Structures are given as structure tokens and as C-alpha cells.
Amino acid sequence: MSARYDVVVVGAGPAGSTVARLLAQRSFRVLLLEEHPQVGQPCHCSGLVTPRTLSATGAPPDLVWNRVQGVVAYGPEGVVLSLSAPQPKALVLDRVGLDRFLAEQAEEAGAYLLPGARALGVERNGDGTLALRLRRNGGEEVVACRLVVGADGSRSVMARYLPAPPSGEAVYALGGEVAVQGLDPSVVYCALDPVAYPGWFGWAIPLGDGTARIGVGTAQRGVSPRLLLQRLLETFPPLRGARVLRLQGGVIPLASLRPRPLVGDGIMLVGDAGGQVKPTSGGGIYTGVESARWCAQVAGRALERGGCSARALASYERWWHGPLGREVRLGAVLRRFFLSLSPSELGVALRMLGDPRLAHYLRAYGDIDFPGRAFTHLLRPGPLWTAFRLVPLALWPKAVRIAVQWAYHRVGIGIGARPWSLSP
């Protein structure tokens, strides 16, 4: 291992390996650190992504284990919403395979992958370079570099080195795999109940071979995800008779309405480390990989110009204020609406969305990467009028408030969403 690099990327998840590949392709000397001995393991992720994510990662189609066209959502009071589109809306990926594929791509591009190496911290050398401390094989080592990219996930060590460490809502989740019979492989199943799963939901994603990826989460500290999982296994109809094959806990750092800091002097954060996760679904693969591309672009430019100050890296943060970050922040608004509903209001909302006149919009515009699009279409005069006729009169004030707030945030976040520009 050479002791001097242009960039050290901490974490060989989808975001880190993508940054490492793109910078290595530009002939920078890149070290990619992974704390675990095997890239991709242990895996907590359910691997549900949109088809555009497959294109964004460049992953081969044999990593797709299932294609999903719809959703069956079990709400409070026995309400069940069932929606299906004619074409696949989502893919279930071999998540371990995806991480390995992306890390191999980074290596092929020239990055040096170091598994079993845990980054501990970073200090500034007198000559303006950085000294990154890492532990491997039981000993400590120091690597000199010009830039550190923290792609070290939801419990990021590197995030501590930003002037204002990120804060925001987190979901404490438990994911895994079960053996279960009788699931329709063309849909995902959701358990939506604000009392049973406070602040989040439960899910089951069939793989089509008698197994399913499952998970459950809560945004409330002190609530045990294990207890919630037990509840899911005991009460969620699709999981009746399921046998647990493996479980793995994880934290999902949700993007908030106010963007988190992403750069400091010589440091950038990407993916979960930067809270680039959709607040509606907890999905972070697409946002992480997309953000990685811009992170690499700005990093490459700063390295070429010879300086990696926070100012030189600031255009990456500005990009996050642009269309993708805007959509993710609108997701935070949607999440607020979702959290404001009582169980019976949620039941009304699900019944309403199942009405064929509205379900049509969800089928046409529903997109887990851009959930705000379908919601915006539902607030056009025609569907809005239909929705109001389906909502009991007592709920009209709340429905009006939600519609007005959505319009307010769309405009507000839109004004804040400056167009992407590379000029410093």
C-alpha cells in the first residue's frame, strides 16, 4: 500500500465505490477503505430499487432477482390498498452482488481497495495534506492524502469532521430474509400502521423462490425494532407461517427539509453518510449513486485545481440544492403529512387512493425515486376534486391544509433549488 494518495474514500458501499471508480478513471490515486473483510457483507438492505438505478450503477441484469409491478398496503382498521402497473416499477437486486460489482469496477479503474481496514479519524498535516488514521490487522496506520470522501454509511465517522456535524431524523430498522409461501412475486407488501410501527412501516418483498426480504423500522428511540419485527411476523397477513432465515439491524438516516452540510476543508460526505436517503421509503441506493457522480465531479475538479478547501468543494452542496435534493426534501414534506395522520385518517387516505379514478394517477406517475410527482398530479384540479368528494366532510380542513402546504413547499423548495453549476 502506497502511503500517499490523492483521495481516500472511506466505505466500499454503492456510493463509495462509485466515487472511487470515477476518480480513478480520471487517473487520481485513490484508496478505497472497507472496514469489513468482505465487501457487501453483512447486508441489511432489501435491495429494492427502480429500473433507473440499475442503469445508474451499470450493474448487469443477472443481479436482478425479481421484478415488481405493484404494492399491497395493509393499513389500519383492516383497509387494504392494492395497486399494480402494467410494467415493472421496481427491481429487487442481489445487494451483496451489487456492492461487489461496484467495488470491482473501482479496482479495475485503478482504485486500491483495502478490505478489513477501518478509518478512525483524520488530522491535518502542516503541509495542508490530511493524515487519515486507520486500523487493520490489529495495528494502526496513517495514510496521507489531499481529500477524504466519507462514504461510510449511516454511522459515519467522517461526518464528525464537518464544521457542523449532520443531525436529522433516523429510522432504526431490522431487515432480513424469511421463507414464506403464498406471496405474489409481482408486488411488495407494506404494513402501514402508525400505532404498531411508530414513524415508519413494515415490509415484505418476495424474491419469487419461496423467500422474501422483510423489514420493519421505527423513528422513535427506545422502541425496540426486534419487538416490532416480532409483531410483524405475528400479525402481518402476508407473513403468516414465515420462518426467519437471517436478520440484520441498520440505521436509515433520513434526508430532512433543511439540507445537511456535505463538505468541509478536505472532506466530502456522500450517500448515507451525508443523509442522502429518501424520507418516504428509506431508499438510499439511487440517491447515493447519483450523488456520488457529482461528488466525484466536484472532487476531481478541485484536485486538478490544486485545492480542496470547503470553498472549492462547495458546488457539490449547491448541486444537492438542485433537482434531486429538491425532490428528496419534498419527500420530507410528504413524510410530515404521513406522520400527521391518525390511524383512521390513514385508513381514509388509503381507501381514497384505491378509488379507480385516483389509483390511475398512482399507476401512471408512482415512482419510488420521485414520489412527489404522483402527489403533485393528485393535486391537479380533476383528481383533487375527486379526492375531496371521497374524503368525509370532517377531514376537509386537514385535506385543504395539506394541499396548501404542499403548494407552499413546492414553490419554496423550488426557489431554493438553484440550478446545478460547476462555477465556484
Ligand SMILES: Cc1cc2nc3c(=O)[nH]c(=O)nc-3n(C[C@H](O)[C@H](O)[C@H](O)COP(=O)(O)OP(=O)(O)OC[C@H]3O[C@@H](n4cnc5c(N)ncnc54)[C@H](O)[C@@H]3O)c2cc1C
Ligand atoms: C433494513 C434496511 C433496508 C433497506 N432497504 C433498502 C432498499 O430496499 N432500497 C434502497 O435503495 N435502500 C435501502 N436501504 C438503505 C440502503 O441500504 C442505504 O441507503 C445504502 O446502502 C447507502 O449506501 P452507502 O454507500 O451510502 O452506504 P453503505 O451501503 O452503508 O456503505 C457504507 C460502507 O462503509 C463501510 N464503513 C463504515 N464505516 C467505516 C469505517 N470507519 N472505515 C471503513 N469502512 C467503513 C461499511 O462497512 C459499508 O460497507 C435499506 C436500509 C436498511 C437499514
